[in-house]
Amino acid sequence: MPCYYLSRPPATCSLTRIARALAVVLLTAAALSGCAIYSPPATSPKVRELPDATARAVIGTWQDRLGQHIASAGDGDPAILSQLPGLRSPAVARPGQIVFAATDVEAHATERDGYDVFGLLLGKQITASGPRYVFVVGAVERQDYWPVAVADVRIAAMSVKGGVATWETGPANADALTRYRRSAETSTAVRFPADHDQFRLVGCDPGVCVEELRSGARWALYLDAPVTSAPATPPVQSAPSVR
DSSP: OEEEEEEOOOOSSOHHHHHHHHHHHHHHHHHHHOOOOOOOOSSOOOOOOOOHHHHHHHHHHHHHHHHHHHHHHSTTOGGGGGOOHHHHOTTOSSOOEEEEEEEEETOSSTTTSSEEEEEEEEEEEEETTEEEEEEEEEEEEEETTEEEEEEEEEEEEEEEETTEEEEEEOOOOHHHHHHHHHTSOSSSOOOSSOTTOOEEEEEETTEEEEEETTTTEEEEEEOSSOEEEOOBOOOOOOOOEEO
């Protein structure tokens, strides 16, 4: 099922306390209901190389689900992307980030395997052929009910005409992915975007590039329609997501 996440600044309370309290609640609930709790693998799982055709199919599923959401929830208007209640709430200290998720892509069992795909909206560009929405998209691989690796990252640019979304998708970059993985926090579960990630749009005519500031990893997408102006959202550090 697709879903929106709204990223916002960390709460003032201790994340460690929240994690401990949540663990107690989960353990208690499991004892009472008999539900299983899946632990991290005892040994480091083998991270498989994701073939380009598979990566494009996985990300294509994410693109299809986002297009369907715009068609159904927004009546074909991509402005629905910016109409989350949290973005308009006076309780939010600063504008949040929008992450669209498509879970259980190519999974044989719900949450057990397959991929969870997350696209972070970085900005809207104005091109000669109309507005274009730029996402950095990451596919997180699951094994035995546990996220084990960010298997693929690339840029996806969406245009909407007549209520129908069309996509241009950038290539994989093995060097950038390796650099990004090396900068990842090893003490937390794998996620995309991670709490400390700082993605931003950077200029690279005649296309668009995305850079993750902490790792220096960069991805490129070269586009057909020239950009006449590119007002993008300012880079904001990712924070825990709220469903």
